[in-house]
Structures are given as structure tokens and as C-alpha cells.
Amino acid sequence: QVQMVESGGGLVKPGGSLRLSCAASGFTFSDYYMIWIRQAPGKGLEWVSHISSSGTTKYYADSVKGRFTISRDNAKKSLYLQMNGLRVEDTAVYYCARKPGYWGQGTLVTVSS
Amino acid sequence: NFMLTQPHSVSESPGKTVTISCTGSSGSIASNYVQWYQQRPGSAPTTVIYEDNQRPSGVPDRFSGSIDSSSNSASLSISGLKTEDEADYYCQSYDNSNLWVFGGGTKLTVL
Numbered sequence: 001q002v003q004m005v006e007s008g009g010g011l012v013k014p015g016g017s018l019r020l021s022c023a024a025s026g027f028t029f030s031d032y033y034m035i036w037i038r039q040a041p042g043k044g045l046e047w048v049s050h051i052s053s054s055g056t057t058k059y060y061a062d063s064v065k066g067r068f069t070i071s072r073d074n075a076k077k078s079l080y081l082q083m084n085g086l087r088v089e090d091t092a093v094y095y096c097a098r099k100p101g102y103w104g105q106g107t108l109v110t111v112s113s
Numbered sequence: 114n115f116m117l118t119q120p121h122s123v124s125e126s127p128g129k130t131v132t133i134s135c136t137g138s139s140g141s142i143a144s145n146y147v148q149w150y151q152q153r154p155g156s157a158p159t160t161v162i163y164e165d166n167q168r169p170s171g172v173p174d175r176f177s178g179s180i181d182s183s184s185n186s187a188s189l190s191i192s193g194l195k196t197e198d199e200a201d202y203y204c205q206s207y208d209n210s211n212l213w214v215f216g217g218g219t220k221l222t223v224l
Contacts (some may be wrong), residue, residue, distance in 0.1 A: 035213055045150075045158065045203055045215040059212055097213075101148040101160035101169075101205075107214075 030070030038092035094111030117216035135204030
């Protein structure tokens, strides 16, 4: 069955960096575009970034543009999110997801001094 | 920018039917598929409806989705409400670039 498992979250100081990973299984990873979504504490869902199936096309929410970089390794069936220049407002649970509505369980990123 | 608008909260009694709306800001909501996610406190979202009206395996047929082009809205209906249905519900569709767009979420209270 389709499964996605995120990892790499944790506590980081403002201005710091983290790299999130998402390991996919149960489907042909290279056939699908993938996305990152986040949810700040007590808030709604926010689309963060999108990468095409080949990895050549990438999109970012304005709130993370220039700080976050999405990438993928189709051979390893893995999706990544490199987060630099982290801010307190980036504190959230980060989910990887695939159309039509498959989600991982999320990884918590806390940005605090 | 394309946006989806949901009511902030709805409430209904056990055994009744509730409908949650999701209205598109522009264009035709029927042009792209709509998904609905259920999120219980402390848990990740789970899909209850995908591609407008399809139920994933394991989701009871008390959950149904529909599209109303005349009002540019999608709806999630839950019949025979149970206390376990109490959760936040989010609709999701796509903009012109095929990027995911979420509604703000609706808190369902079953009282």
C-alpha cells in the first residue's frame, strides 16, 4: 500500500537549518509529483512546495521562497526539503503528500531560541 | 489567487446529517478534482473523499462528496453522525498551475 514516512524534524534556533526527508513506498515514485504541506500549531493546512515527477519543475509558497529547497531522488524513492534561514513562524508539522490525497504522518519542526 | 472558503464551524446532533461547503473564489470548481480530509486532534489528516466523490477503502458510505457548479461549490455530507466524526475537515483542490489549494478548515462538533 502507499506509504510515506517523514523524518528530520526537530528543535532548531532561528536562522538555523534542517533537512527533512520523506521515504515513499508502495507506488512508482518516479511517476508522481510530490509536495510538502505544513500545519502550524492550532492553524490550518498550508501548501509549501511542489516538485514534478522528474524533479525539473519546482514551486514554492511565497512564505518560504528563497529559503527552502525541494528535491527528490527517484532511485531512492525519497523526497527532501532543505530549510535554511528558519524563522519562528516556520514552526509546524511538515507532511509530504501525493495526489490524490495520500499523506505521511508528519514530522515536527520547532524553531525557537 | 484561487482560494477555497469553508465555514469556520458546524454542529449537529448524533444520527443527523451535516453538510460542509467549500466555495471556490474564481473559475469553475468543477474544473479540478476536490478532496476532503478529516483531522482529529493530534493526528495527521486522512482522506475521506478524493476526486470529488470517491471514498478510499475503509471510509464508511456515510461520507459522500458532491460538486454544485451553479454555486461553484463542493460539499461533504456525513449522514448518521457519530461522536467519532467530530474533527476538523479540510477541502483541497488545485489552482491553474496544478498546485494544491486548501480551504481554511471546518470544525465539526457532534453534540
